[in-house]
Amino acid sequence: MDHRIMICDDDSDILNALEIYLKQEKYTVIRAINGREAIKIVQQENIHLILLDIMMPDLDGLQAAVKIREFSNVPIIFLTAKSEDTDRILGLNMGGDDYVTKPFNPVELLARVRAALRRYASLGGIGGIVQNTAETGVYTTGGLLLDDNKKLVQAEGETVKLTSLEYNILHLLMASPDRVFTSDQIYEAVWNEPAFNVSKTISVHIRHIREKIEINPKEPRYLKVIYGLGYKVVKLP
Numbered sequence: 633m634d635h636r637i638m639i640c641d642d643d644s645d646i647l648n649a650l651e652i653y654l655k656q657e658k659y660t661v662i663r664a665i666n667g668r669e670a671i672k673i674v675q676q677e678n679i680h681l682i683l684l685d686i687m688m689p690d691l692d693g694l695q696a697a698v699k700i701r702e703f704s705n706v707p708i709i710f711l712t713a714k715s716e717d718t719d720r721i722l723g724l725n726m727g728g729d730d731y732v733t734k735p736f737n738p739v740e741l742l743a744r745v746r747a748a749l750r751r752y753a754s755l756g757g758i759g760g761i762v763q764n765t766a767e768t769g770v771y772t773t774g775g776l777l778l779d780d781n782k783k784l785v786q787a788e789g790e791t792v793k794l795t796s797l798e799y800n801i802l803h804l805l806m807a808s809p810d811r812v813f814t815s816d817q818i819y820e821a822v823w824n825e826p827a828f829n830v831s832k833t834i835s836v837h838i839r840h841i842r843e844k845i846e847i848n849p850k851e852p853r854y855l856k857v858i859y860g861l862g863y864k865v866v867k868l869p
Contacts, residue, residue: 635749638673640664640693641685641711646734650683653738654745667696674700681748686712686723694726701727705795707748711736724836729797747824751796771806774868776845776854778806787845797822798841801834802865805855809867812858838863 637659639650644665651661662677664670668691670684682700686693697708709730710723723731729751730744769780775788780803785792794802800822805813815834816827838857842849856864 634660635680636660636662636678637681637683637745638662638664638670638677638679639683640667640670640688640696641683642666642688643685646685646711650741653742657742657745659745667691667693667699670696671699674704674706679704679706680752681745682706682708683745684708684710684728686710694723697723697727701795705793707752707796709744709748721832721836724833727795729795743825748796750824751800751822771803771809773806773809773854773865776806776865778803785845788847792844794841794844797837798844801837802841802845802855805863805865809865812862812864814862818863834863 637654639647639654639661640663641647641650642665647663647665651663654661662673662679664673666688667684670682671691673679674682684693684697693710693712697710700706700708707729708727709732710728711732711734712723713734729748732741732744771778771780777786778784783799785794785799785802801818804818804821805811813821815831818834819825819827819830838855839849842852842855845854846852853868854865856866858864
């Protein structure tokens with residue numbers, strides 16, 4: 633399938649390099665030079681993944697990601713020269729799915745692109761369908777429902793809009809209610825790569841899921857933290 637990837641950076645040399653790497657892998661590349669242009673392209677075209685620079689004039693990548701998340705769950709991989717852990721967490725907080733620092737290794741970048749596209753496909757975003765692990769593919773606990781056939785999540789009767797990573801994390805936990813998963817186990821199951829120092833990354837995504845499925849995220853009914861051990865979804869009648 634023709635995967636369409638938008639690359640957004642105000643540095644033409646970076647755009648040129650990204651385009652070469654991605655076209656070698658047979659991806660279709662759409663270019664943008666600032667956050668406002670990126671938002672417009674995602675609104676008008678069928679984009680499967682975004683490589684988004686953080687530091688740009690006018691509208692930076694973080695602000696653009698927030699706007700894009702208002703109408704799209706397309707995977708976003710941030711590109712930035714900053715490597716501090718706080719910047720990585722900030723990017724995830726703004727709706728990013730992954731993070732690559734400059735100067736980037738082309739092999740690593742392409743591996744992360746392929747992984748993000750696989751996760752997006754698992755939600756039907758680009759035609760992919762995940763094999764159900766339950767007979768019906770429908771998981772419920774209390775007023776929380778996940779229908780893996782329809783890729784649908786509802787909380788108290790209201791449809792919840794999750795990113796591909798958030799959906800896959802919740803699916804993992806709801807498929808095994810009351811089982812405690814460590815951060816490493818969640819990461820390796822959802823990202824499909826070895827875990828290394830991922831506790832903060834997982835905690836950010838768990839917080840985002842709680843904000844969307846819980847009536848009171850500070851006193852969660854469904855998604856619990858088992859301190860020092862990990863996370864679980866509680867099975868309720």
